[in-house]
Amino acid sequence: MELTRIRLSNTVFEGRNNAYVIDGDTxxxxxxxxxxxxxxxxxxxxxxDAGVPPSDLDRILLTHWxxxxxxxxxxxxxxxxxxxxxxxxxxxxxxxxxxxxxxxxDRRDRRFDEWGIPQAKRAELKQFxxxxxxxxxxxxxxxxxxxxxxxxxxxxxxxxxxxxxxxAGLVAYETVPADGSPxxxxxxxxxxxxxxxxxxNVGGADLRVDRPxxxxxxxxxxxxxRTLDRAxxxxxxxxxxxxxxxxxIRTHHVERTRRVIEALRDHGSADTWTVSARLFGELExxxxxxxxxxxxxxxxxxxxxGVVEREGTEYRLVDPDPNVPALFPNTKY
Numbered sequence: 001m002e003l004t005r006i007r008l009s010n011t012v013f014e015g016r017n018n019a020y021v022i023d024g025d026t027x028x029x030x031x032x033x034x035x036x037x038x039x040x041x042x043x044x045x046x047x048x049d050a051g052v053p054p055s056d057l058d059r060i061l062l063t064h065w066x067x068x069x070x071x072x073x074x075x076x077x078x079x080x081x082x083x084x085x086x087x088x089x090x091x092x093x094x095x096x097x098x099x100x101x102x103x104x105x106d107r108r109d110r111r112f113d114e115w116g117i118p119q120a121k122r123a124e125l126k127q128f129x130x131x132x133x134x135x136x137x138x139x140x141x142x143x144x145x146x147x148x149x150x151x152x153x154x155x156x157x158x159x160x161x162x163x164x165x166x167x168a169g170l171v172a173y174e175t176v177p178a179d180g181s182p183x184x185x186x187x188x189x190x191x192x193x194x195x196x197x198x199x200x201n202v203g204g205a206d207l208r209v210d211r212p213x214x215x216x217x218x219x220x221x222x223x224x225x226r227t228l229d230r231a232x233x234x235x236x237x238x239x240x241x242x243x244x245x246x247x248x249i250r251t252h253h254v255e256r257t258r259r260v261i262e263a264l265r266d267h268g269s270a271d272t273w274t275v276s277a278r279l280f281g282e283l284e285x286x287x288x289x290x291x292x293x294x295x296x297x298x299x300x301x302x303x304x305x306g307v308v309e310r311e312g313t314e315y316r317l318v319d320p321d322p323n324v325p326a327l328f329p330n331t332k333y
Contacts, residue, residue, distance in 0.1 A: 008046075023052050030153075062090070085151060165217075187229060196236050196237055202293070257327065272313070
C-alpha cells in the first residue's frame with residue numbers, strides 16, 4: 001500500500017487533522033479537512049508531494065460528516081471528478097442537504113433547552129460557529145456505503161466498518177490483505193472512532209445519535225476485537241495498539257460514569273449543564289456543545305439502566321451505588 005499521511009494545519013476541535021492518500025491503480029484520498037484557505041493549501045501541496053495531484057484522484061472516502069473531515073470534498077470532487085463515498089447515515093449532511101441540516105439544528109435547539117444551557121453560552125457558541133460558517137464547503141454528490149462494503153483504493157481494497165457513537169455514520173476503512181496473505185499488516189483509517197490523545201466526544205458531536213454512549217462503547221468493543229496492527233486516526237499520530245487504545249477509552253467512560261453518579265450524589269437533582277460543569281468546569285467555544293453533550297450521553301445511559309430518573313430537565317439519582325461496570329456489558333464481540 002503506497003500510503004502518505006498529509007498533516008493539515010487545522011487545530012480546532014481535536015487537534016491537527018490528517019488526510020491520507022493511497023496511490024496506485026485507484027488513487028484514493030481518505031478525509032479532506034475543513035474548507036479553509038490554509039487547510040486547502042496544505043491538502044493540495046500534500047497531494048502533489050505524494051505524486052497524486054488533485055486532478056488524479058479517483059475517489060474520496062470520508063470517515064464521517066464533520067467539516068474537519070469532509071469540508072473540502074466538494075471542491076476536490078469538482079477538481080478531479082472523483083467519486084465521494086460516505087456511510088449512508090451521513091450522506092445527507094456530507095451532500096449539504098438543507099433539510100438534513102434544518103432537522104439537525106431543530107434537534108440542537110430542543111437539546112439545548114433540555115440540557116439547560118444558559119442563553120449567554122448559546123450566544124457564545126453561535127458566535128464561534130459563525131467564524132467557521134464556510135467550513136462545510138461546497139455541496140457534493142455522495143455514494144452511500146454500509147457496514148461490510150468493500151471499496152477499491154490504491155492497488156487493493158478497503159473494508160468498511162461502521163462505528164457509530166461520535167457520529168451516526170462514522171466508519172473505519174480496514175485494509176484487506178492481498179490474496180488473503182496472513183503476513184500483510186492489517187491497518188485501519190479510523191477517523192475519530194479512537195484518537196491517540198483525546199477521547200472523542202460522544203453526545204454533542206452528533207445530536208442524531210440515539211443511545212450515544214451505548215453505541216460508542218459497542219463500537220469500541222468492535223475495534224478492540226479486531227486484529228489491527230495499526231490505526232491511522234483523523235487527528236495526531238498513528239496508534240500502534242488500536243485494541244489497547246479502544247479498551248483504554250472504554251475504561252475512561254466507565255470512570256466518567258462513576259463521576260456523573262458522584263456529581264448527582266453530592267449535588268442532588270441537577271440538569272445536564274450543571275452536571276457538565278461538575279465534570280469539566282467553565283466551557284468555551286465548541287466545548288459549550290461537547291461538554292453537556294458528553295454529560296447527557298452518560299445521564300441518558302444511566303436513565304436507560306434505571307440508575308437515574310429524569311423529571312423535566314433534571315436528573316435524580318435513584319440507585320446511589322450501582323454496579324457501574326455491569327452497565328457496560330460486552331456481549332457482541
